Amino acid sequence: MNKPNNPARFLIREVSWQQAQAELREIRSCVFVEEQLVPAHLEWDGYDENAIHLLALSSAGHAIGCARILEKGTIGRMAVLKNYRGQGVGRALLEQAIQCCRERGLNSITLSAQTHAIPFYQRSGFVIYSDEYMDAEIPHRDMQLKLSI
Numbered sequence: 001m002n003k004p005n006n007p008a009r010f011l012i013r014e015v016s017w018q019q020a021q022a023e024l025r026e027i028r029s030c031v032f033v034e035e036q037l038v039p040a041h042l043e044w045d046g047y048d049e050n051a052i053h054l055l056a057l058s059s060a061g062h063a064i065g066c067a068r069i070l071e072k073g074t075i076g077r078m079a080v081l082k083n084y085r086g087q088g089v090g091r092a093l094l095e096q097a098i099q100c101c102r103e104r105g106l107n108s109i110t111l112s113a114q115t116h117a118i119p120f121y122q123r124s125g126f127v128i129y130s131d132e133y134m135d136a137e138i139p140h141r142d143m144q145l146k147l148s149i
């Protein structure tokens with residue numbers, strides 16, 4: 001059965017902050033700042049300009065999800081707009097982010113997972129390696145994926 005905002009087909013595009021700042025800001029403001037109440041000064045942390053960004057676009061061309069990859073292989077800022085969740089967009093973003101790290105010759109990827117999303121990352125092979133801690137008043141644990149060379 002189709003969901004109300006079923007993206008039907010979507011594509012993931014690798015973009016720079018300079019190319020897609022407006023779309024990336026829109027999604028992250030919506031998901032992290034408004035929905036999850038992450039303070040704006042923590043969300044806009046100064047790492048965006050030099051990061052690799054992934055943008056998910058619906059078949060109608062709307063930006064519906066995003067992810068960020070930092071130089072040393074840290075994935076973060078993984079977000080899908082509420083109406084488009086549960087349809088594989090997050091999985092596609094994560095798989096492409098992993099692929100992006102492989103292509104850059106990295107041998108491991110780390111991320112700071114909100115605890116509710118741990119099963120989502122475990123499905124792609126990430127394992128927990130820290131105790132729980134609070135960041136922006138949200139419980140997190142660090143996870144890692146070792147990439148075989």
Ligand code: COA
Pocket residue numbers: 031078079080081084085086087088089090091092112113114116117118119120123
């Ligand atoms: N908890 C447990 N499992 C989850 C989950 C969650 N919060 N979100 C997704 N999954 C599971 C899905 O059930 C699905 O499982 P399946 O492959 O067995 O069907 C799988 O993970 C992939 O789901 P998918 O539809 O690709 O994910 P999504 O498009 O809904 O995106 C998030 C997942 C986490 C990016 C999305 O829920 C989101 O933007 N959440 C708010 C922001 C957030 O918390 N980001 C993560 C910060 S660490």
